[in-house]
Amino acid sequence: MKARKVKGLDPDGPLVDNMRRVILVRLDELYGFEDKARDPANVEELHDMRIAAKRLRYLLELSGPLFGAEAKRSAKVVKSLQDVLGEIHDCDELLEVAHARGLDPLAAHTHGRRARLHESFTREWDSLEEDGFRDRLEAALRADVPREEK
Amino acid sequence: MAKARDIPGIEPDATFRDAAASAVETRAEEVFAFRDRVLDTSDIEGVHDMRVATRRLRAVMEIFAVCFPKKQHRRALDQVKELADVLGERRDPDVMLDRLSELAEEVEGLEELQAELRERQAGANERLAAALERFERDRLRERLLVLAAEARAE
Numbered sequence: 484m485k486a487r488k489v490k491g492l493d494p495d496g497p498l499v500d501n502m503r504r505v506i507l508v509r510l511d512e513l514y515g516f517e518d519k520a521r522d523p524a525n526v527e528e529l530h531d532m533r534i535a536a537k538r539l540r541y542l543l544e545l546s547g548p549l550f551g552a553e554a555k556r557s558a559k560v561v562k563s564l565q566d567v568l569g570e571i572h573d574c575d576e577l578l579e580v581a582h583a584r585g586l587d588p589l590a591a592h593t594h595g596r597r598a599r600l601h602e603s604f605t606r607e608w609d610s611l612e613e614d615g616f617r618d619r620l621e622a623a624l625r626a627d628v629p630r631e632e633k
Numbered sequence: 634m635a636k637a638r639d640i641p642g643i644e645p646d647a648t649f650r651d652a653a654a655s656a657v658e659t660r661a662e663e664v665f666a667f668r669d670r671v672l673d674t675s676d677i678e679g680v681h682d683m684r685v686a687t688r689r690l691r692a693v694m695e696i697f698a699v700c701f702p703k704k705q706h707r708r709a710l711d712q713v714k715e716l717a718d719v720l721g722e723r724r725d726p727d728v729m730l731d732r733l734s735e736l737a738e739e740v741e742g743l744e745e746l747q748a749e750l751r752e753r754q755a756g757a758n759e760r761l762a763a764a765l766e767r768f769e770r771d772r773l774r775e776r777l778l779v780l781a782a783e784a785r786a787e
Contacts, residue, residue, distance in 0.1 A: 486695060494700040494784075498652045499645035505696055541692040545656065548643045573728055580729070580746065588740045 484531040486538060487512055499549050503624045506546065509539040510620065513561075517608065523601040526575050533568035536561050553623035560616060567604045571597060637689055638663055653697030654784040660690035661777035664716075671720075672762055674754065677727040680761075684720040690777075691717060700784040709780055712773050719764045723757040726750040 489508045492501050516532035519525045543558035574597035581590040642655040663686045670679030694701075694710050730750050733743050768774075 492649065492699045494650040494653070495648055497645060498643065498647045498649050501649040537688070538692065538695075541689055542696065544637060545640065545643065545693070545696070549645055573732065576725070577729060577732060584746060586742060586746065588742060589736070589746075592736060592740050 484534045502542070502546050502549055506539070506542050506624055507621070509535065509542055510617065513539050514617065520608070521605055523598065529568060529571055529601075529604075530575070533565060533572055536565040536568060540565055550623050550626075553619060557616070557620045557623075560611060564604070564607060564611070567600060567607060571600045571604065574600065637686075649697065650700040650784045653693070653700035654781040656693040656697060657690070657701075657781040657784070658778060660686065660693050661774060661781070664690050665774045668765065671765070672758060674758055677724075677731075680720060680724050680727065684717065684724050687713060687717045687720060697784070701780055702783055705776070705780050705783065709773070709776055712768060712771070713777075716764065716768060716773075719757075719761050723754070723761045726754040726757065730754070 487508055489505050491504060513532065513535040516528050516535060519528035520532045523529075540558055540561040543554050543561060547555045547558070574593050577593050578590060578597070580586075581593060638659055640652075640656050640659045642651055664683060667679055667683035667686060670676055671683045673679055691710070691713050694706065694713060698706060698710075730747060733747055733750070737743055
């Protein structure tokens with residue numbers, strides 16, 4: 484999944500302003516998958532959401548010193564999402580192998596596991612929504628950043 | 634899994650290009666710090682750590698792309714992606730074998746698949762070794778550090 488291009492980045496501009504722009508685009512990319520990811524049959528979209536989560540997580544980890552505790556907390560939330568999507572992806576890879584080799588007991592076991600993981604993912608996503616994750620992170624990004632007095 | 638190193642100079646008023654330089658330097662050094670562990674098939678965490686480090690390097694190269702000279706950036710990024718791919722090919726059988734060993738008591742008929750995956754692991758290890766030698770001959774680490782310095786100099 485190709486990352487969306489971020490417009491208006493200025494190499495000579497303040498890091499905080501540039502990072503804010505990039506994070507907002509990547510956050511929007513992640514949320515772009517929310518509807519399709521709810522259907523466990525959408526293998527490609529779940530895989531792409533995992534990639535989007537990974538990109539956002541690395542950004543948030545980098546940005547901890549810029550946007551404070553909310554960025555750090557958000558990085559952990561996104562990591563947890565990435566982890567469960569990663570396990571779903573591992574199941575998809577194993578299912579491909581199991582089906583290709585006619586390993587029906589392995590396929591059946593992995594289907595069951597994948598279904599439980601997907602339920603776990605939707606619970607996690609719902610919890611994130613109830614917690615107002617996106618609004619809180621966007622507010623933290625837009626808040627005045629304490630600058631050191633020179 | 635190894636924790637990412639803190640990147641010096643990530644401050645609100647730092648310029649984007651200074652942060653770019655610092656980020657690529659730090660993440661590049663992290664990748665190559667795992668070089669010695671990565672070909673040991675008895676230590677699957679070495680491959681995993683280098684793969685995660687390579688993803689983090691790729692992430693900062695993409696985030697800060699606008700700060701680097703385009704041609705050098707493109708060439709280095711393509712090689713970092715290639716390194717990520719060959720590490721992924723090496724890592725994938727590890728993950729599957731790990732999962733299968735957990736299932737072995739519950740699910741029958743996995744022995745042949747496990748044997749195939751071990752062969753795949755060995756083949757992927759040879760390709761990884763060849764790729765690492767090629768990147769060393771091509772001085773990828775040094776070129777990444779030069780790229781970082783160019784971001785500061787522009």
